Amino acid sequence: MVTKLKTKISVTLLLVAVAILAVGVIGFGLSPIAPLMLVIGLIIVVARCFGVSWQASQKALLSGVSSGIAPLFLFLLIGSLIALWLATGVIPTMIWVGFKLLSPQLFLPTALLSTAIVGTLIGSAFTTLSTVGVALMGVGTLMGFDPALIAGTVLSGAIFGDKSSPLSDSTNLASAISETDLFAHIKNLMWTTLPALILSLVMTIILGFGHQTSGDATAKISRLLPLLAPTWWAIVPLGLLVITAWRKIPAIPALMINILISSIAFVTQHSLTAWADLLVNGFKTSSHNATLMALMNRGGMSA
Structure with missing residues (x-):
């Protein structure tokens, strides 16, 4: 047979x-x-x-x-982490810092390099997009950039980081299947990934040059900033991402550790019922500001 x-x-x-x-x-x-x-x-x-x-x-x-179970489980964890980071103020803090520090002219190249660096540290494009990428999408949209342009920028950086990271599952899998040394594999990938990153950087500089935030966008940002409460707590989960990457912990346990710590912070101020609903259905802001609702109402396993 x-x-x-x-x-x-x-x-x-x-x-x-x-x-x-x-x-x-x-x-x-x-x-x-x-x-x-x-x-x-x-x-x-x-x-x-x-x-x-x-x-x-x-x-x-x-x-x-x-x-396909591992990627599916990764998506569920990412949905939970987004909801927790929204509820505990991590993503709002990142958005607030973005508004304060980034200029419209430098936003696109900064977004590209930021996601590339984070992707390299974490070794996961999915995780990079769902954390730093979500914050950058919010900042860039309110600055008046086309959401498709922002998405392409952060995706380009995250993919480069994923392919150039020794912590990446796909990079490790490719080197293992081809029976090639991991770092030799990454070095050979640079022949295509590095020119692509440089070309993308040049394009983002050109596209961002001369961009001016419209009066309507400036007014939206001015109204939104007081509604975003930055917190020093954001350093803890963001630092955990760096530590787990440095310790070469795979993406799934790294996300679960971050979810555990973020869950503890959430439960100290909310009920277990609210925590369970948050993980499944995502975060819903109590604000009635339409812009803030569009930025914050997301996450959860069901998403």
Whole structure:
């Protein structure tokens, strides 16, 4: 009994799968779940027709699902951390500092370099985007920058940091699979990642040059600053990120440690019921300021 399909059959199935997904999602506007289940069923049936046992197909299916559990768990932790950092004043402090220190002309290159440095220290693009990235999105939007431009900037920095960090799961995985020394792998990545970062830096400087915050944006920032209460507590969870990176702790336990410390800080002033609701449903500000609500109402596992 064979356990794998021949290359030609596999390629044909791949093309058919892409076609079904494209027609279903793009052509008919379906949810991806239905065409995806159809594709999985088709592959299993075709595989059985060419000698692959039901047991082998089931084993392969479960193996594929298991490889996605770690990223899924990481997303749940990131959602919880965002909610906790909002509720305990960490992200509001970062936004407040951003308003105070960053000028509109230097915002984009500063955002790029900040996320690149944090991504390198942490070794996780997801974590960088969900912490520093969230704060920078809030600051940049109110300064009048296009949200897509800000998102592209912070994503570029975070991805560079992820690829150049010896703590990155994907970088370690790639070097392990290719049986290459980790730092030799990172050094070779620099041939593509470093020119991309330099080009992105030049572009952000050009795009940021001459940018002036509009009067409406300035008024929004002026009204928003008194509503943001900076706290020295923010140093603790941010410092934890640096410490866990320095100790080479993987992303999932590093996030769980930060969530634990942030949860303790939250529970000292709120009930356990409020804490559980916060982790699942995210943070909701008590302010009725529309701008603040747009910035702060986010996070949670359900998001």
